[in-house]
Amino acid sequence: MSTSRVEGGFEVSVQVVGNERAARGVTRGAWLVWGVGAACYFVALFHRASLGVAAPDALVRFSAGPGVLALFSALQFGVYLVLQVPSGLLADRLGPRRVITGGVVALAVGSAVFAVSGSVLGGMTGRVLIGIGDAFMFTNVLRLAAVWFPVGRYGRVAAWTGLIGGLGQVLSTVPLTSALRGWGWAPTFLGAAGVTAVLALVAAGVIRDRPAGAITEVPGGEREPIGRTLRVVVAQRGTRRSFWVHFVLLSQFLALTTLWGAPWLTGAQGVGAGEVGQLLLVAVAGFIAGSLVASQWIAGRPRRRERCTLGMSVLVVLVWALLVGWPGVLPGPLLVVVPALLGLAGGAAMLAFDGAREANAVHRSGAASGVVNMGGFLAAVLVQVLVGAVLEVVSSLPAAEAYRWAFVPVVVLLAVGTAGQWWCRQRVEPVPRRG
Numbered sequence: 193m194s195t196s197r198v199e200g201g202f203e204v205s206v207q208v209v210g211n212e213r214a215a216r217g218v219t220r221g222a223w224l225v226w227g228v229g230a231a232c233y234f235v236a237l238f239h240r241a242s243l244g245v246a247a248p249d250a251l252v253r254f255s256a257g258p259g260v261l262a263l264f265s266a267l268q269f270g271v272y273l274v275l276q277v278p279s280g281l282l283a284d285r286l287g288p289r290r291v292i293t294g295g296v297v298a299l300a301v302g303s304a305v306f307a308v309s310g311s312v313l314g315g316m317t318g319r320v321l322i323g324i325g326d327a328f329m330f331t332n333v334l335r336l337a338a339v340w341f342p343v344g345r346y347g348r349v350a351a352w353t354g355l356i357g358g359l360g361q362v363l364s365t366v367p368l369t370s371a372l373r374g375w376g377w378a379p380t381f382l383g384a385a386g387v388t389a390v391l392a393l394v395a396a397g398v399i400r401d402r403p404a405g406a407i408t409e410v411p412g413g414e415r416e417p418i419g420r421t422l423r424v425v426v427a428q429r430g431t432r433r434s435f436w437v438h439f440v441l442l443s444q445f446l447a448l449t450t451l452w453g454a455p456w457l458t459g460a461q462g463v464g465a466g467e468v469g470q471l472l473l474v475a476v477a478g479f480i481a482g483s484l485v486a487s488q489w490i491a492g493r494p495r496r497r498e499r500c501t502l503g504m505s506v507l508v509v510l511v512w513a514l515l516v517g518w519p520g521v522l523p524g525p526l527l528v529v530v531p532a533l534l535g536l537a538g539g540a541a542m543l544a545f546d547g548a549r550e551a552n553a554v555h556r557s558g559a560a561s562g563v564v565n566m567g568g569f570l571a572a573v574l575v576q577v578l579v580g581a582v583l584e585v586v587s588s589l590p591a592a593e594a595y596r597w598a599f600v601p602v603v604v605l606l607a608v609g610t611a612g613q614w615w616c617r618q619r620v621e622p623v624p625r626r627g
Contacts, residue, residue: 222340228398229333230356236329237360239322244450262580264319265451271323273569279328280562283335287401292332298325300388307381331561338557339402347491347546354542355483361476369469425560430551434544435567436612440505442568445538447575459591475531482539491546504537505610512603
């Protein structure tokens with residue numbers, strides 16, 4: 193079957209050849225392939241978020257201050273950010289099987305290095321390897337979803353992928369805290385590395401890039417030049433708006449759960465070490481709830497999606513402004529409501545990929561997901577660095593006041609991203625000219 197569409201001023205023909213059974217519906221093989229890919233993403237999210245809960249222990253193990261700890265996280269996310277477009281392009285060209293397997297191997301090695309290192313350099317090396325492995329997970333799992341599932345189900349499967357990632361973050365909260373207390377640093381992270389290595393073998397054996405007999409390519413077998421792919425992807429309004437959605441909704445969730453949440457709760461809010469994991473678990477539970485709502489009632493509905501993501505973006509700006517403006521320690525109920533709301537908004541970030549997929553052809557879906565994914569992690573890197581830098585400058589202030597100043601850049605970045613969404617909102621657009 194051949195179809196034509198106009199994208200960014202270009203007329204593009206897309207050929208899809210598949211068996212009749214695949215055309216009628218989703219096969220068991222599709223669920224198996226996606227399920228193994230999603231399991232890899234589950235593990236990647238555990239490794240990504242593990243520093244957030246382990247941050248107090250990391251300060252002691254590496255004899256580091258908040259600035260160095262911020263550098264750990266910023267390097268991890270910086271590598272992730274730099275590799276997003278290459279990850280999407282590799283998903284479209286090499287196929288998810290090889291890319292996901294290699295990424296899981298990098299996660300296993302990074303966790304092992306992080307487990308045995310006692311120096312700042314060793315710790316950074318481990319987190320960089322984890323960032324490399326993590327960078328190749330999400331866009332490639334979404335590429336599997338784009339090829340193995342009908343386009344009408346893509347938004348839901350993308351949101352379910354985010355939900356499974358949220359469950360991986362659940363593992364990095366209370367269970368990880370308990371493991372660090374009971375087993376210690378090295379056994380905990382070495383054990384995680386071993387489980388991850390086994391999953392790499394499973395991924396290599398089970399994942400297939402596309403259903404048997406299905407081809408999703410530009411007719412003639414010639415690969416589209418990378419420059420043209422990126423130009424067409426970025427030209428889509430849906431891609432640009434989705435970038436800003438991810439910029440706002442995911443970055444603020446990462447700021448809370450992957451680094452600054454635990455130190456802020458213990459240092460500025462007087463929360464005991466045992467309760468930190470529970471409050472971060474509330475945020476992750478909110479993320480899961482947001483992913484569920486997105487998958488069941490919002491994905492695939494463009495107008496509803498745009499209203500929801502803009503509304504959630506305004507909400508998180510207000511919540512972070514509350515953290516900046518509230519004098520002293522937050523009341524107990526707010527300490528529960530705040531992470532729940534920020535987590536709910538983080539789950540809604542998965543809708544960014546629904547918008548990107550809707551705006552782009554399937555053979556560019558990996559590149560589109562990579563461009564959009566850059567949004568959240570660009571903002572996350574900026575947050576990690578800016579918050580750490582401000583904390584170093586105001587280190588003489590009481591912790592509660594210091595964190596209020598440190599969170600000012602977060603509010604500014606979220607406001608900029610929300611304005612970007614508004615600017616890229618749905619308008620009546622002229623029909624693009626054929627180029």
